Amino acid sequence: MDIKVLFHVDECEKWELVLANCRNLLKAAGENRPEIEVVANSEAVKGMVQSSDADADLMQQLAGAGVGFIACNNALTGLGIQKEQLLPFVRVVPAGVLELALRQSEGFAYIKP
Amino acid sequence: MDIKVLFHVDECEKWELVLANCRNLLKAAGENRPEIEVVANSEAVKGMVQSSDADADLMQQLAGAGVGFIACNNALTGLGIQKEQLLPFVRVVPAGVLELALRQSEGFAYIKP
Amino acid sequence: MDIKVLFHVDECEKWELVLANCRNLLKAAGENRPEIEVVANSEAVKGMVQSSDADADLMQQLAGAGVGFIACNNALTGLGIQKEQLLPFVRVVPAGVLELALRQSEGFAYIKP
Numbered sequence: 001m002d003i004k005v006l007f008h009v010d011e012c013e014k015w016e017l018v019l020a021n022c023r024n025l026l027k028a029a030g031e032n033r034p035e036i037e038v039v040a041n042s043e044a045v046k047g048m049v050q051s052s053d054a055d056a057d058l059m060q061q062l063a064g065a066g067v068g069f070i071a072c073n074n075a076l077t078g079l080g081i082q083k084e085q086l087l088p089f090v091r092v093v094p095a096g097v098l099e100l101a102l103r104q105s106e107g108f109a110y111i112k113p
Numbered sequence: 114m115d116i117k118v119l120f121h122v123d124e125c126e127k128w129e130l131v132l133a134n135c136r137n138l139l140k141a142a143g144e145n146r147p148e149i150e151v152v153a154n155s156e157a158v159k160g161m162v163q164s165s166d167a168d169a170d171l172m173q174q175l176a177g178a179g180v181g182f183i184a185c186n187n188a189l190t191g192l193g194i195q196k197e198q199l200l201p202f203v204r205v206v207p208a209g210v211l212e213l214a215l216r217q218s219e220g221f222a223y224i225k226p
Numbered sequence: 227m228d229i230k231v232l233f234h235v236d237e238c239e240k241w242e243l244v245l246a247n248c249r250n251l252l253k254a255a256g257e258n259r260p261e262i263e264v265v266a267n268s269e270a271v272k273g274m275v276q277s278s279d280a281d282a283d284l285m286q287q288l289a290g291a292g293v294g295f296i297a298c299n300n301a302l303t304g305l306g307i308q309k310e311q312l313l314p315f316v317r318v319v320p321a322g323v324l325e326l327a328l329r330q331s332e333g334f335a336y337i338k339p
Contacts, residue, residue, distance in 0.1 A: 021210045041247075042243060042339070098251055101337070105228070109223070111213050117331075138321060147327070222326060224326050
């Protein structure tokens with residue numbers, strides 16, 4: 001069983017739910033270490049800023065468990081956020097939507113909490 | 114034509130739309146009996162409780178037409194809902210997100226109304 | 227690289243985000259001309275009416291770049307909208323959910339902004 005999941009978040013208020021979903025998926029998958037990516041675009045990239053209200057500790061813990069955190073550069077630019085302001089484990093891609101498309105073509109399931 | 118669809122619902126207020134979408138899909142698919150699963154997690158599992166405001170009659174009718182109704186056990190536990198309180202045709206899975214991932218890997222399309 | 231993307235919109239307030247996502251995807255994909263379809267159902271079909279508040283100029287421009295705009299006939303009927311009222315490049319399908327299912331089975335990635 002090869003579990004690959006893409007969580008899409010584009011609203012700040014959804015971060016708590018997204019992170020809970022991630023944690024639940026990791027627990028449920030158990031030995032079948034799933035590949036998980038959280039792709040944030042639009043205003044949701046704010047949740048990846050170091051000083052944000054989102055639960056950076058839980059993100060850090062999930063990143064340590066192998067979850068990828070991806071921020072959309074179009075969104076960062078639009079909001080005037082510098083890469084240096086992001087949590088250190090966040091990876092920046094030119095366009096979140098392209099990442100969402102490419103990963104699905106690689107067999108990732110899409111979940112939008 | 115082999116139609117397999119996963120409806121994801123995680124907000125109580127979306128039940129009406131989800132059920133209307135299900136009904137429309139069944140009508141439109143006609144002879145090509147589609148495989149449909151409605152996966153509820155987070156607060157949306159409340160809509161599967163017998164006394165909920167959601168349209169239990171329509172759910173019952175859709176279940177009779179073969180639509181699967183799936184509740185996430187993480188959500189039930191978090192909300193203190195017992196399996197006995199759920200509509201009788203609802204199936205409980207340990208984690209809704211894992212169900213969403215596995216079904217997509219089996220070729221189900223994902224729709225989030 | 228064969229990029230095929232389905233944007234799903236069922237809330238009027240999401241049109242701006244959906245169109246921005248489309249534009250970003252076109253830019254990011256560059257030479258790899260992606261196949262893009264925007265499927266509107268429920269109240270979101272109102273955004274495809276000629277007199278709507280949605281950005282018809284941007285839609286027109288995207289349509290000119292090959293983006294398909296699809297309206298759900300169930301939604302049009304429910305809202306009393308005639309096909310003649312829609313922007314000229316919009317294509318009407320009997321059921322938006324069936325379109326979403328069929329396109330995914332053809333390899334389109336699903337994105338719900």
